[in-house]
Amino acid sequence: MSAPLVIFFILAALAVIGAVSLILQKHPIHSALSLIVVMVALAGLYLLMGSEFVAAVQIIVYGGAIMVLFVFVIMLLNAGEEERTDFSKLAKFGGLPLALALTGLLAATMTKHGASIPNPETAGVLAPTRDLSKLLFTTFVYPFELTSFLILVAIIGALVLAQREKS
Amino acid sequence: MAQYGFWVLTFIKIALLLVIVLTVNAYLTWFERKVVAHMQSRIGPHRVGPHGLLQPAADGLKFLFKEDAMPAGVDKFVYLLAPFLALTLSLASLAVIPFGPKPLPFPFFGHQIDLWITNPDIGLLILFAVTALGVYGVALAGWASNSKYPLLGGLRSSAQMVSYELALTMSVVGVVLMANTFSLTQIIEAQSGRTVWGILPAWNVISFHGGFPQIVGFLCFFIAAIAETNRVPFDLPEAESELVAGFHTEYSSFKFAMFFIAEYTSMITVSALCTILFFGGWNSLFPDSWTFTHYLPGIILLPFGLWVIYDGLKYETIWGRLVLPVIGTGLTIIGALLLAGAWFAPLHEANEFIQAPFWLLSKIFFFLFFYVWTRGTLPRFRYDQLMNIGWKLLLPVSIANVIVTAGFVLLRSKP
Amino acid sequence: MVPTQYYLILSAILFGLGVVAFVFRRNIITIFMSIELMLNAVNLSFVAFSQSMPANHPHKLDGQLFVLFVIVVAAAEAAVGLGIIILTARNRQSLNVERVDLLKL
Numbered sequence: 001m002s003a004p005l006v007i008f009f010i011l012a013a014l015a016v017i018g019a020v021s022l023i024l025q026k027h028p029i030h031s032a033l034s035l036i037v038v039m040v041a042l043a044g045l046y047l048l049m050g051s052e053f054v055a056a057v058q059i060i061v062y063g064g065a066i067m068v069l070f071v072f073v074i075m076l077l078n079a080g081e082e083e084r085t086d087f088s089k090l091a092k093f094g095g096l097p098l099a100l101a102l103t104g105l106l107a108a109t110m111t112k113h114g115a116s117i118p119n120p121e122t123a124g125v126l127a128p129t130r131d132l133s134k135l136l137f138t139t140f141v142y143p144f145e146l147t148s149f150l151i152l153v154a155i156i157g158a159l160v161l162a163q164r165e166k167s
Numbered sequence: 168m169a170q171y172g173f174w175v176l177t178f179i180k181i182a183l184l185l186v187i188v189l190t191v192n193a194y195l196t197w198f199e200r201k202v203v204a205h206m207q208s209r210i211g212p213h214r215v216g217p218h219g220l221l222q223p224a225a226d227g228l229k230f231l232f233k234e235d236a237m238p239a240g241v242d243k244f245v246y247l248l249a250p251f252l253a254l255t256l257s258l259a260s261l262a263v264i265p266f267g268p269k270p271l272p273f274p275f276f277g278h279q280i281d282l283w284i285t286n287p288d289i290g291l292l293i294l295f296a297v298t299a300l301g302v303y304g305v306a307l308a309g310w311a312s313n314s315k316y317p318l319l320g321g322l323r324s325s326a327q328m329v330s331y332e333l334a335l336t337m338s339v340v341g342v343v344l345m346a347n348t349f350s351l352t353q354i355i356e357a358q359s360g361r362t363v364w365g366i367l368p369a370w371n372v373i374s375f376h377g378g379f380p381q382i383v384g385f386l387c388f389f390i391a392a393i394a395e396t397n398r399v400p401f402d403l404p405e406a407e408s409e410l411v412a413g414f415h416t417e418y419s420s421f422k423f424a425m426f427f428i429a430e431y432t433s434m435i436t437v438s439a440l441c442t443i444l445f446f447g448g449w450n451s452l453f454p455d456s457w458t459f460t461h462y463l464p465g466i467i468l469l470p471f472g473l474w475v476i477y478d479g480l481k482y483e484t485i486w487g488r489l490v491l492p493v494i495g496t497g498l499t500i501i502g503a504l505l506l507a508g509a510w511f512a513p514l515h516e517a518n519e520f521i522q523a524p525f526w527l528l529s530k531i532f533f534f535l536f537f538y539v540w541t542r543g544t545l546p547r548f549r550y551d552q553l554m555n556i557g558w559k560l561l562l563p564v565s566i567a568n569v570i571v572t573a574g575f576v577l578l579r580s581k582p
Numbered sequence: 583m584v585p586t587q588y589y590l591i592l593s594a595i596l597f598g599l600g601v602v603a604f605v606f607r608r609n610i611i612t613i614f615m616s617i618e619l620m621l622n623a624v625n626l627s628f629v630a631f632s633q634s635m636p637a638n639h640p641h642k643l644d645g646q647l648f649v650l651f652v653i654v655v656a657a658a659e660a661a662v663g664l665g666i667i668i669l670t671a672r673n674r675q676s677l678n679v680e681r682v683d684l685l686k687l
Contacts, residue, residue: 016595016599019600022615023607028609032615038596038619039622042622042625046626049630051629051633061654062622066618070664077671103594104598106598110590117587118636132646136650140647143651147654151654151657151658
């Protein structure tokens, strides 16, 4: 049981507990906090895999901006706990087993065929940010500019949605 | 044993850093109260201990003994999580700040003792990640208090922090372009030369050394940092006359103290970042060839210690007449030892070793004084003026700074 | 050394949990958060494949770059989606997804 394996199991357990807590919590703010725990655990996993820049971006953008947006909206809308309504029989006895079957199918495929995916040769080989940025601005410059355009469109969309009606 | 030595050493360093930073926090509150008082032509705390030096201890005891009231109807988990989160995150950002380039001359069970807890390649990004997560402490505190003033204060405060975070990160991109790395120690090393005139230091704020002088970047960074730490003139969300006390209205005793410590610790972190990124970190103001400037710590400490002895001997209370001369004697002895490095070799080595941390700590102290100075001087902004400055002034200016710096770096780079 | 397979299994489990949350929760915001969880699970498998490639493979870093793009797209989607949610909630006075089932109020 080497140290990376132990850290992997701890972070993986944290991520799964966060995801299960997202499903089971009644109040949306607790679900949001659980999702933040999942994201921080995933950032730890990215660090374990050696991609430090992606880990930092995950925490800064996902954990520090997108989830803050979620928390703001929950606070603004004063979202309360969910009302308890009964599911239809089909959903309760058909839905959950089917969803678990989907998860099981994916996990079983990974288990059966995943051993053929090569493991990295050396442990903790870090991907330097310099190489990532070189790739981003040479090979991937077109998607990069397109995503900046996408963000501009999203900003304009959000502004239009937030406008008060002129009447 | 050697493999555990690394972990033991790290824990010892963390414990030592926590003790030092919490003490510095406490005395920073004393410093602030004294300086603001003198700016307002009054004296400030001077009853509790000589010159009010025990005031932080009295405040700490007061916080511990106050009633810990939890208001009705709060969400208990989030109410207790928010101050804990704020304090943990602002203390965690101290882990990547380097305090000196050379390790201590004696190893610890085979591991050399560097003057930092960790020095990752993406140190700057980790600082920004921790700053980004710091918004949660404020937002959740406001929401969990189940009361409208804290909710409004928390929303305003977190909206302000998110807005100024953009300007904060953009104003640093110029420095990263010039130093070509995110690692804090390498950024300091990139500023260690001299400029063309041979005397001015090659700090990022004034040199054409790698690119373009980052004056605009520094101003944007400092203003955004003051807003990010919710200090005057950007402290409308927590001002006393505005929203009762903003997001920490419903917190009492130790939980309020946690928010307080978090705010002062992030002040210290931001001052450290200012010196590291823009003012050369531990590089001296004078050229390295002027070795007589290496005795500056001793030259400052010796007269200061003598003055403390003199002031203590004619202090009004007996307690002051006893304690102050002792402190003064201690300072004088340290100053004399550092100056004696001119004649004795081991003291000379100690003096050389102290140079880098001395310069870093004095620059951090200067920025903390600047923080306190703005607190004593400027009135606070209205909320819409605040948001206007963040989005319409600082963000375009810092983006323009990035473009100009990138242009200069491109022009100066050898193809 | 952690085998790549373990990361992929974790990614599958997180994705499945995201699907379960999407199908069974009523609150619009929680459903939106489950979408983010699914995107994160996919990001994890991207990075897992990226680190499984040999060191001087020309496409080794492509997985990590794609993760950056996914994060950017998720950010844009969250911004616009939450704007729509705020408007819908204001119009229908409820955050329950079962009440948002008519095109006309």
